[in-house]
Amino acid sequence: xxxxxxxxxxxxxxxxxxxxxxxxxxxxxxxxxxxxxxxxxxxxxxxxxxxxxxxxxxxxxxxxxxxxxxxxxxxxxxxxxxxxxxxxxxxxxxxxxxxxxxxxxxxxxxxxxxxxxxxxxxxxxxxxxxxxxxxxxxxxxxxxxxxxxxxxxxxxxxxxxxxxxxxxxxxxxxxxxxxxxxxxxxxxxxxxxxxxxxxxxxxxx
Numbered sequence: 645x646x647x648x649x650x651x652x653x654x655x656x657x658x659x660x661x662x663x664x665x666x667x668x669x670x671x672x673x674x675x676x677x678x679x680x681x682x683x684x685x686x687x688x689x690x691x692x693x694x695x696x697x698x699x700x701x702x703x704x705x706x707x708x709x710x711x712x713x714x715x716x717x718x719x720x721x722x723x724x725x726x727x728x729x730x731x732x733x734x735x736x737x738x739x740x741x742x743x744x745x746x747x748x749x750x751x752x753x754x755x756x757x758x759x760x761x762x763x764x765x766x767x768x769x770x771x772x773x774x775x776x777x778x779x780x781x782x783x784x785x786x787x788x789x790x791x792x793x794x795x796x797x798x799x800x801x802x803x804x805x806x807x808x809x810x811x812x813x814x815x816x817x818x819x820x821x822x823x824x825x826x827x828x829x830x831x832x833x834x835x836x837x838x839x840x841x842x843x844x845x846x847x848x849x
Contacts, residue, residue, distance in 0.1 A: 646768050648739055650667065651731060651735055652695065652698075652779070653684065653685040653724060653748060653751050654685050654686075654687065654691060654692065654695045655695050655699055655704075655746065656731075656732060656735050656751055656755065657676065657681060657684070657685060657697065657751065657755075658672060658692070658695055658696060658699060658705075659704060659705070659724065659728050659731055659732045660732050660755045660758065661675060661676070661783050662705060662723065662724045662728070663714065663724065663729065663732060663758065664689070666708055666721050666723040667721065667722065668711075668718075668719040668720055668721045668722065669693055669696050669719075669722075670719055670805075672692060672696075673687065673689060673692055676692075681684065681754075683750050684736060684747075684750055684754060685747075685751065696722060699722075700722070703725055703727060704725055704727055704728035704731055705723065705724060705725060705738075706722065706723055706724075706725050707720050707721070707722060708721050708723045709721045714785055717776055730782075732755055733758050733759055734827045735752070735755075736752045736755050736756055736758060736759055737763070737767065739752035740752045740753065740756055740759075740764070740767040740768065740771065741767045741770040741771045741774065742767070742771070742774075743771060743774045743775055743778055757830060757831050759831070760831065760833075761831060764823060764830075765820055765823050765824065766818050768816060768819065768823075769808065769820065771816065772813065772816050772817070772820070775812055775813050775816065776787065776813065778809055779806060779809040779810060779813065781804045782802050782805050782809065783806055786799055786802050786803070786806065789802075805846045
């Protein structure tokens with residue numbers, strides 16, 4: 645089984661963070677909390693340290709130094725290996741077009757800036773096609789149920805799914821349109837903001 649298939653959501657988030665630069669786990673935790681990344685996956689000190697150890701065992705990260713500041717415990721700084729650097733875009737490619745894994749999609753979307761703009765547009769287009777089929781399935785199923793005199797009280801979940809899918813399609817159309825405009829900043833070419841630079845400086849202390 646490829647390593648990328650065994651990555652946990654938090655593992656993807658750690659690898660994506662290290663694409664920004666070498667870090668020690670304490671800095672990773674502070675940055676993730678500052679950016680409210682815990683809305684995407686549960687983040688505790690224990691789960692993050694366990695994830696880093698797992699990534700080290702998988703040879704996706706490597707130790708590049710140990711330092712101590714004052715009376716604080718030693719901090720090990722990690723960097724991405726070549727395999728680790730490739731793992732995030734590979735995982736995003738696999739998850740971005742899928743509609744059956746909503747939690748993974750949220751993380752894939754959050755990290756989609758690691759792919760080229762044109763590739764993201766293509767993957768989201770595939771997702772749109774799958775969502776259209778999903779929407780039609782629920783719409784047609786509801787119509788058939790009504791024709792068979794199924795009471796509508798049994799169809800409220802189908803109504804909700806159809807409404808959510810319709811909203812998702814409209815949101816997706818808007819995002820694809822924004823991506824198609826070259827003035828919409830995207831990927832490595834987008835300059836870091838002052839807020840981003842400040843976060844990195846504070847988290848590393």
